[in-house]
Amino acid sequence: MSHTSGAATGTVALGVLSLIVWTLIVITSVKYVTLAMRVTNDGEGGILALMSLLGIKKHKRPVIVALGLFGAALIYGDGAITPAISVLSALEGLKLVTADVEPYVLPAATAVLVGLFAIQPLGTAKIGRAFGPIMLLWFLTMAVLGIAGILRHPQVLQALNPLLGLQYLFSNGYTGFLILGGVFLCVTGAEALYADMGHFGAGPIRVAWSAVVLPSLLLNYAGQTALVVTGTPTTDNIFFRLCPDMLLVPFVGLATLATIIASQSIITGAFSMTRQAMQLGWLPRLRVKQTSAQGHGQIYIGVVNWLLMAVTVTLILVFQKSDNLASAYGLAVATTMLLTSSLLAVAMREIWGWGRLRTTLVAGFFLCIDLAFFLANFDKLVDGGYIPLLLAAAVFCLMRVWHRGAATVLARVREQATDLDAFMQELQAQSIPRVPGTGVFLSRSDEGVPPVMAWHVRHNGALHQHLLVVNVVNESIPWISDHHRLRLQQLRPGYWHATARFGFMEKPDVPAALQQAAAQAPELALADATYYIGYLEVVPSESRDGPPRWQKGLFAFMARNSLHTADFLQLPKDNVVLIGRQVSV
Template sequence: MNGVVESAQSEAARPLVKAGVASLGVSALGIVFGDIGTSPLYTLKTVLTLTGGAPTPEAVLGVLSLILWTLVIVTSIKYVVFAVSIDNDGEGGILALMSLLGIKKHQRPAIVAIGLFGAALVYGDGAITPAISVLSALEGLNIATPAFEPSVLPAAAAVLVALFAIQPRGTSWIGKAFGPIMSLWFLAIGALGVWGIARHPAVFAAVNPVYGLHYLLTNGYTSFLVLGGVFLCVTGAEALYADMGHFGSRPIRLAWFGVVFPSLILNYAGQSALVLDGASTSSNIFYRLCPEPLLIPLVILATVATVIASQSIITGAFSMTRQAIQLGWLPRLRIIQTSEQGYGQIYVGVVNWLLMVVTVGLTLFFGKSDNLAAAYGIAVSATMLMTSALLFIAMREVWGWSLASAGLVAGIFLCVDAAFFAANLAKILDGGYVPLLLASLVYGVMLIWHRGLQAVTQAIAERLIPVGEFMASVEARKIPRVPGTAVFLTRTSRDTPPVMVWHVKHNRALHDYLFVLTAVTQSVPWIKDSERLSLTEVAPNFWRATAQYGFMERPDVPALLSRARDQGCGLQLEDVTYYVGLETVVSREDGKGLPAWEEALFAAMARNAVHVTDFFRLPPDGVVEIGRQVAI
């Protein structure tokens, strides 16, 4: 296994849904919809800027029509209707979807590549979302008075540093407030939208998709650039799918169709109506909807809402990291459980501080939300394109749809996502390279770590000794048998584990009771208790066990031993010593191993990874580590 979690929470404590659907829907407003819910702060202004010059009524209605129908097709239909219906034992997101399809056929490098790079792009999104959201919120101060303008950037940096600084405390202490605050936010933006629509009710004409199509077909390259800006209105849709495991599909659908979707439509329509009524687009249009006496309270509410949206993205990055570690795609990191009530409440220090450095750096480098918008869309659009490709395969293999049916539905999603991705590619030189560079680095780390693990496993497997041969050697050499139980943790699923051989070689003794444990992470989030443990007695008082875990679960080996004894394994649990191997990676002398640079990077990650002992919750005073060199 490949991760570390600290918590007093019981093993495999899968979050149980006990609250009502309505209550969970309110909670989902804060956890799931923060990102997409704060997009009105910057989306319309960014899009109208891309139209060039003062926007004409045709441009305003065309842009609004594109935004409305993008919300319908991408978020409402693709994600809320289809994607959340394809879950991996209740879990969503591109990694869970990749794992679901991976268990259908084990050799699927294309699916693995799509899923991993899509997951890597989430980290780019996690760095940019807090920066653009907080900057957009605080830029409302410029409308209140220009005197605030020099303070916006330092204030944004301070808010972001504070946001990341509170992460070690966990979010459970403010989690209960997320839903009500975001409920107030959606109520406020919906009401502001109604006020704006009253100024120019003709804006409702944009419901007709002809306005959007006409704008796309008659404005050449400008409409192509505008499409990239329009995409900003759905940047939180992928996070919606990834967070499904916390609430289930029904609360998410209720919150979306009952609150979020109507509020977003009303606000975008209200902003557009204001522009049609002659409002300037030189500053943030969103705040021009607000009556002047309420402007400062709205800025405060917007800042809090963007912090909540940013918190959701950061928590998503933590969850993504845990899944990747469990599946063997990232080095072991220390993961701290910050709440006994919510399994999703975790903290990953390395990820948190790296994200903070990148996020604050991006904020200071780009300076304004308009500039950051260029870097934003490409990460999410690429992830959505990859999700659509996986959805097509899931429709065929999970739902059993015909090629024609799956091709028709997924083909529409792929065409829409491909158009958005192509439009966002135009932003590469303006900042779009940032998330692609970040994703490439994360993807590279994933591949190197996984290849290194495979090489270590293969190197160890080359020198395995059959159990019969090993036990005969112990008897022939008159190796003393001492009282108690020895538990050997190993990657190997057959023969004698190397750590047992090393123990006998160095200590010249062996316990009376031997228990060899291999923990396997499956490509599903959870494993039934009845399927957890399989036991085989390979020699007298010598048991080999395989423990199955889902990628959302955490092992507890002492508890597993009690389960093994209940299944007939005669262990002496009052006297147990745990043995684990401590491997030092070196280069193969025959030149047939990994390239030198790849081996060096893997060795560096292995040295800095948290030791596997912690992950299994072994008692510190009962563990013996035995080291050896492994040539890869």
């Protein structure tokens, strides 16, 4: 009887291992590393960059935007859950050394995570140099331990045959289908791999994945399976059982370091995506701190950091064990992957120019797999899977409300723009005195005289001798070259218009951009210029037209608490004049 039971366990273990092996190969290696990384927005990856790239196709923009935004919103849930489950699972390995440490695992994990978020304002540029060697040591250690496990039962290599996995899946009915939810956890980092492409480049990621990460993972999973087949209880922590007892404590320490580094990558990704969303007009302006002069991706956004920390610590205290958190983890990533595949299907047609049949076959293949994983994880909805979905829904709502409200404000401001010829005639008719120097007026439009200039004349009864209107445009590409940064036009004697363009991965710096204007028109004397900004106080309107009142109030709250234009555009504070107006939404 025990022999029959052992044979059954071995068959199940080999079937699950085969599913894991081919999930890693098909999803991560083929879908993401091979296909998705061919679709870049000027080198940037991730679902938001993909949305921006495809959103240029106007006729499909609403659907693409909705898919991309919700996928991006889900990454915030991932950013909270990944550090929690990673650090907790690493420290749980200490329970194999002695059961006495169990009461201390949760406090230790909480302390590690609080410390991780607390050091974010300082940046990780200096210690970041150690990340690569530590992760290399981690994967090599996993590979060696996996090989040691395989030597105990080399027959596990049969799992390289995909038919074993398919046979297990289809012969076990609903139970086999639910197993996919656990199998899926092996590829939850694939979406982050794509999002990090802008930091590391597609080439280095492909080499690291193919030469180090994938072989190490496959060997380690095979080694774990060998332990199961040879009698190790599946209720035990199989991963840490691969390690010899005498090396368990340092191995747990190495695992904790590796999970901290992985968590750091997720947190940095959340900062990067927030900056993208701000520049693309989907989130209010927040203060962005550059933590390293060398790396453009080394940024810190305080609001995002502390909110993520609050959610992460709450998740740890509520779920308490990594196994419990796994239910909340898989559904968020499975949903994001399903949305990414949908956008990739559009990219195959519109960017690569694939035919309908080829696109249907390839995209349909991946969509079917992603849908299967999504449905398998959907079973975990009531066990915690709803948490990242609720977080994503909240972020998605904020993005939609902000974008709609900002568009309404822009329309109100443009309604107040004055025709340039009429404005100049009015200046002459009223004999408005002109004072020496240059006035730089920030505008939200390329057309007409900005309202802030008219307000300035009305209140102060004077105007600078040289007038420069600057319209800042945030583009749907990550970087703008200096050659294309600024376009300067002299529309009238003493009146210039400049368009300053910035990519969604850049921190706008208007004074730096205007150095080109100073070179083209030295008479502007921009070093001593005064900057005029129209400060708009947003108030919810009493009208029943437009969005619900709660959305109007939410937008007004976000507008009041967003970073001021002068700070966002890095204007010299001593040379800035604010002229306020109320605008209702």
